[in-house]
Every structure is written in C-alpha cells, then in structure tokens.
Amino acid sequence: MDFKALLGAADVIADIHLVCGVILNVILIYVIRRFSKVSLGRYKYLLTIFAAFDVFLCFLHLLARPGAIIVGTTFGCVTDTMFDSRAITTFYCTCFTIPFALMNIHFLYRFWSIRSPDLISRFSNKKFVALIAMAPIGEAVVWYLLVYYGLTGAPGELGTLTLSQEYERKYGRLLKNGWIENGFNLRIFLAMTAFDIIMIISFTIAITLGSLTFYYIKKFEKVSVQAHSMQLKLFIAVCAQTFVPTLFVYIPYFCIINFPFFNLPLYFVDDAWMRMTACFPAWDAVIIIVLIRDYRVGLVGMFCR
Known part of the structure; x- marks a missing residue:
C-alpha cells in the first residue's frame, strides 16, 4: 500500500471516529440526564459540558479538515x-487545547468532593x-x-512557500493558509x-490534584x-479521560x-497528528459510559428491554 492510500485509509478511520464521537457523546449526554444519581451532584454538569464540547470538536474537525506538514x-x-484565513487554523488548534483545562476543573471537583465537601457548593x-x-x-x-501573532506564515515567506510546495506534492492540494514554524527565529522560539x-502548567495542576485526590481517597x-x-x-x-x-x-x-x-x-x-485528534472525542464518551456503572447499566437496559 503506497503512502497516499495509507493516508486515505487513515482518513476513513478518522471520519468514522468523528461520526462515532458525535453519536456516542450525544448518547452520553442523554444517559447523564436520565441515569445520574443525586449523589453525583453537580459533577454531572461537568460531564455534560465535556461531552457537549466533544461534539463541537467533532464537527469542527469535519469542517476544518486540518493538515500538518x-x-x-x-x-x-x-x-x-x-x-482563506489563518484565523480558522488558529481557532482549530486553540479549541483542541481546551479539554485539558476542563479536565483540571474535573480534578478540582473530585479533590474537593473528597477533601473539602463543603466547598462543592461553590459550583x-x-x-x-x-x-x-x-x-x-x-x-x-x-x-x-x-499562534496567530507568535508564529509566521504570511504569503510570500520562504517557509510558507516551502511548505506549500511540499503540501501540494504530498496531498495534491495547495496549502493556502496556516501557521508556520521556520527554523530559528526569536519570536518563534519565545512562542x-x-x-x-x-502545557507544563496544565499537566502540573492535573498531576498535583490527581495525586492529592488519590491520597485522600485512600486515607478517607x-x-x-x-x-x-x-x-x-x-x-x-x-x-482515564485525561x-x-x-x-x-x-x-x-x-x-x-x-x-x-x-x-x-x-x-x-505529523501525518498521524490530525487523524489522532479526530479520535479522542469518541473514546472520551466510551470511557465515561463504561466506567460509570449507572450509565453503563442504564444504557444496556435501554436496548435490552
């Protein structure tokens, strides 16, 4: 199988994941509303927000058709x-950074629920x-x-022309807009x-809250x-969602x-990246449905009556 055929197969797999991502997250939103117990509290709203945003990401990926070179x-x-706008590319890349920030809010909720339950009312x-x-x-x-101001990619720049030629050779389409990193450049280095x-701050917050939550769960x-x-x-x-x-x-x-x-x-x-981003919304929904028993049992019960 040649490279283009392999990419075509990968695109089909990515598209299947996107469709499944929409369907599964819509189902997840439904089971959250129907089968969440009172003991889950307002955490169900965080789960709903995450699922709804995953649906949005699926449609965004389908519409943007991103690529990397x-x-x-x-x-x-x-x-x-x-x-023909770099703003669209920038917006796409920005949206896929939001889930981790949302996950840190999930970690905060879980930490407070076990360490300081009185603070949960703040939600x-x-x-x-x-x-x-x-x-x-x-x-x-x-x-x-x-992304928009820190990186380059204006028409006529050497990096833009180089990547345009390579993108057209590789994918058979002309690269019109995007953002570019081109060798050493102080502005790019700072960006x-x-x-x-x-990313390090996000990971640090997640690891810290996760570790503390696990510690107090074991101690509680x-x-x-x-x-x-x-x-x-x-x-x-x-x-698992993280x-x-x-x-x-x-x-x-x-x-x-x-x-x-x-x-x-x-x-x-670089070729796999854009296909990989298409996959995670579907698996997000699968994880929640499988790991939370009320949702799993409720969903199975809907189809096994």
Missing part, C-alpha cells in the same frame, strides 16, 4: 476550507462558575494570540517556549464502602511544536 526545521499547520454559585470558567477561556485566548509552559475512612467505591471509580474515570487527550492531542502537539525546531526526526507523527 514538516520540511526540515519548518513546520506548518493548515485547514482545508473554502475560506452552584454563578460568580464562582464564571470565575473558574475563565481558566479554559483564558488559556484559549492566550493560545490563540500566541514555542510559551506553548510548552502552558468516614464514608461507607459504597461511597468510597464511587469516589474511586469517578477518580479513575477522570484519570489520558485520552494526552495521548491523542497533547503528546503529538508537543512533538510537532518542538521537534522540528531542533531538527529532530518525527517520522509519521
């Missing part, structure tokens, strides 16, 4: 749309919700500005460093066995942002 130390990302406070929503929104705004700092003795089991299962679910975007989005993001700059080989990561 690397030539030497030059990396570019492009969207294949009818509109019912509109001012607190607005405040905590600024985390993913703020991260998205910063990421968008860094790359900022990207890495944002003032709850019933059933409540303890539920807390542990919900913690496992949020960890693993999926880490594997399918953040590790590839890190590689394609940093490796070309240092002229490190990426092999097929």
Whole structure:
C-alpha cells in the first residue's frame, strides 16, 4: 500500500471516529440526564459540558479538515476550507487545547468532593462558575494570540512557500493558509517556549490534584464502602479521560511544536497528528459510559428491554 492510500485509509478511520464521537457523546449526554444519581451532584454538569464540547470538536474537525506538514526545521499547520484565513487554523488548534483545562476543573471537583465537601457548593454559585470558567477561556485566548501573532506564515515567506510546495506534492492540494514554524527565529522560539509552559502548567495542576485526590481517597475512612467505591471509580474515570487527550492531542502537539525546531526526526507523527485528534472525542464518551456503572447499566437496559 503506497503512502497516499495509507493516508486515505487513515482518513476513513478518522471520519468514522468523528461520526462515532458525535453519536456516542450525544448518547452520553442523554444517559447523564436520565441515569445520574443525586449523589453525583453537580459533577454531572461537568460531564455534560465535556461531552457537549466533544461534539463541537467533532464537527469542527469535519469542517476544518486540518493538515500538518514538516520540511526540515519548518513546520506548518493548515485547514482545508473554502475560506482563506489563518484565523480558522488558529481557532482549530486553540479549541483542541481546551479539554485539558476542563479536565483540571474535573480534578478540582473530585479533590474537593473528597477533601473539602463543603466547598462543592461553590459550583452552584454563578460568580464562582464564571470565575473558574475563565481558566479554559483564558488559556484559549492566550493560545490563540500566541499562534496567530507568535508564529509566521504570511504569503510570500520562504517557509510558507516551502511548505506549500511540499503540501501540494504530498496531498495534491495547495496549502493556502496556516501557521508556520521556520527554523530559528526569536519570536518563534519565545512562542514555542510559551506553548510548552502552558502545557507544563496544565499537566502540573492535573498531576498535583490527581495525586492529592488519590491520597485522600485512600486515607478517607468516614464514608461507607459504597461511597468510597464511587469516589474511586469517578477518580479513575477522570484519570482515564485525561489520558485520552494526552495521548491523542497533547503528546503529538508537543512533538510537532518542538521537534522540528531542533531538527529532530518525527517520522509519521505529523501525518498521524490530525487523524489522532479526530479520535479522542469518541473514546472520551466510551470511557465515561463504561466506567460509570449507572450509565453503563442504564444504557444496556435501554436496548435490552
């Protein structure tokens, strides 16, 4: 099988994942509304927000048709749309950074639910919700500005022309718009460093809250066995949900942002990256449905009557 045929097969798999992502997350939203127990509290709304955003990401990927290309130390990302605008490419890349910020809110909820249950009521406070929503929104705004203004890619630039030629040779389409990393450039280096700092901060928050939550779940003795089991299962679910975007989005993001700059080989990561981002919304839904018993049993019961 030649390279183009292999990419075509990968695109079909990605499209199947996108369709399944929409269907599964819509189903997940339904089972959350129907089968969530009172004991789950407002955590069900966080799960709903995440599922709804996954549906949005699936449609965004289908509409944007993103692609990536690397030539030497030059990396570019492009969207294949009818509109010739770098803003669309920037918006696409920005949206796929939001899930991890949302996951940190999930970790905070899980940590408070086991360590400081009295603080959970804050998730019912509109001012607190607005405040905590600024985390993913703020991260998205910063990421968008860094991509749009921190990287290059204007028409006529050497890097743009180089990648345009390679993209047309590889995919048979002309690269019209995108954002570019082109060798050593102080502005690009600072932008790359900022990207890495944002990702490191997100990972640090997740690891810290996750570790503390697990510690207090193991230490907690003032709850019933059933409540303890539920807390542990919900913690496992949020960890699994974190693993999926880490594997399918953040590790590839890190590689394609940093490796070309240092002229490190990426092999097929640039070709696989855009297909991998298409896969994680579907697996997000699968994880929650499978790991949360109420949803799993409720869904099976709907089809086994």
